[in-house]
Amino acid sequence: MTGGPDGTDGSESAGGSVDTASTDAAEESAEASRESADERTPADGPDPADGPDPADAGPSVVVVGADESAGGSRRSLLGRWTWGLLAASVVAVVATYLSWSGADDDPALARAELRDLAIIEGTAAVETMNSMDYRDVDAGLEAWRSVTTGVLRDQLAAIAADERQLLADQGKVATGRVVEAALTDLTDRTATMIAAVEVTVADKDPAQEPTVKRNRYSADLVLVDGEWKLENLGQVPVATS
Template identity: 35%
Template sequence: MARMTIQPLLIAAMVLTLLAGGFAGWAGWSWYGAAHDDAAAYAASRDEVLAAGEQAVQNLSTLDHKDLAHGLDMWQDSTTGDLRRQLTDGRGEFEKQVQQAQTVTTAKVLDGAVTELDDRAGRARVMVALRITVQAPKEKPAAKDSRMLGELTRTPAGWKLSALGQAPVGNSAAN
């Protein structure tokens, strides 16, 4: 009876083929699991909320008396609910004040964070750190760092600010 000898190179090729197939299967399964994981969808929502919140807070902290209508339109486009109603109702009086003061206010986002997100209910809260610069006629620009707290509501047009306020600074418990 003739003996059959298996070549060492053939054995090595078969083992490498099995290992490569196993790795490909594991990688595909891992990718599928990550792509369909709720944590990944939640992280994407959080990133979307943060970007919308930072932009909206920046929009509401920026206004140029020379392009007032455009600036106030951006304010309204960035808001919803009671906040939008307040801006709309007070627009005429505010326009007069800004035109009289002739100020240019610009804001730059320094940092931001989502502090709360209820994706199912379509509500979120953000904290945004800004550097706000105000330029008044015949004066040097005045810059101030500020922290704002914003509430966002998901609308058919995306996430919009529904409330905005100054974040408390310092230790309020100390008396």
């Protein structure tokens, strides 16, 4: 084997050269890899260390607080109550109007009202005609005239002074009370009523006990200017067994 100039083994020198060349090649490859990494553009993908891009974030979400949500619910409930009450008021007004308008067109109801008025005013008239106070005969006669009409009223207006004096001299206070009354006939302008009457008569002498008289009357009524007046009043005989 041929030795080297420095007396070393020739094969050993050659092996050292090969190792040095291999090391240099490895370093160049690593350097090239680093330069390639440094030259990468953003298109190669974002660096995970940089975190997510704010532009890539989804739509923002606003969380409503509990107080705000509860307030909105209360306002919504109050609004529904308000509209409910308003609707109920409107319905009540409409129903009332319809009932009134319907009543005006109901002939049966109109007749019932006419009958009730005839009984009420006829009863009052009969009680008045059975009442007199000897202390004020003129006022009593005026009351009689106020509840009568036609011939009956004319007869009462024609009572002479001596007849007035006779009523005063009797010294009696009569008070009539209708205990039962009913209509036997009714038209738009006339009515016939029968009535059971109790007349309490008190004497001017306190020592005298009051007496009670019971009579039955038939009364003819006429509607004059919206008010029922007596046109005729007569006693009805009471049947006895």
